[in-house]
Amino acid sequence: MKSILPFLLKKFDLSPLPRRGVLRLAGLAAWPTWAGSQNLGPAVLPAAHSLRDELAVALKKKQALVVMVSLDGCPYCRVARQSYLSPLQKNGADIVQLDMNSLQPVQNFSGQFTTHGELIRRWQISVTPTVLFFGPGGKEVAERLEGASLPDFYGAYLEQRLEKARLAL
Incomplete structure (x- = not known):
């Protein structure tokens, strides 16, 4: 999933605003990009059985x-x-x-x-x-x-x- 944050920042000239100040939609789109940029190793939770x-x-x-x-x-x-x-x-x-x-x-x-x-x-x-x-x-x-x-x-x-x-x- 590609982030639309760069597009929104360019389109609406929101670049001087901090990330938290950007529209909520931009925050939603940016999270997967942020997550992908972190070195978060694989994490597995056990599947429920009973x-x-x-x-x-x-x-x-x-x-x-x-x-x-x-x-x-x-x-x-x-x-x-x-x-x-x-x-x-x-x-x-x-x-x-x-x-x-x-x-x-x-x-x-x-x-x-x-x-x-x-x-x-x-x-x-x-x-x-x-x-x-x-x-x-x-x-x-x-x-x-x-x-x-x-x-x-x-x-x-x-x-x-x-x-x-x-x-x-």
Whole structure:
């Protein structure tokens, strides 16, 4: 995905403005370019296999289960995974990933088998990345973090929801 930021800067003579001052659309277009320019090594989150079991492990550690809904090839998902979620996982957070449109089997919170794609449709998720926070009984314990259009604030939004999820447990 090629950034349209240079085009917008030239077309609307916005070059003297700092990147944050540029139209929100330019910020959306610029993030994949920024992400591609960073040396972000490959980061992989484990695919969800049994949300019931994965939630039980998280709750034993007094944590919420964090579930990232991703789409293959999504540059925003890659940045969210590499820059924010993988470091959290390496520090002990329980995070799994569901892939939109995937036929990979997964056991839901009630123990029934379905696919990643079907579960995502049931949850009415249409934006990637979407990060969800689950507590006892498979209930969402914090507001969903949908999309990733504001990279300057993404980490703060994620931390805010993680704190809310911790308090809900």
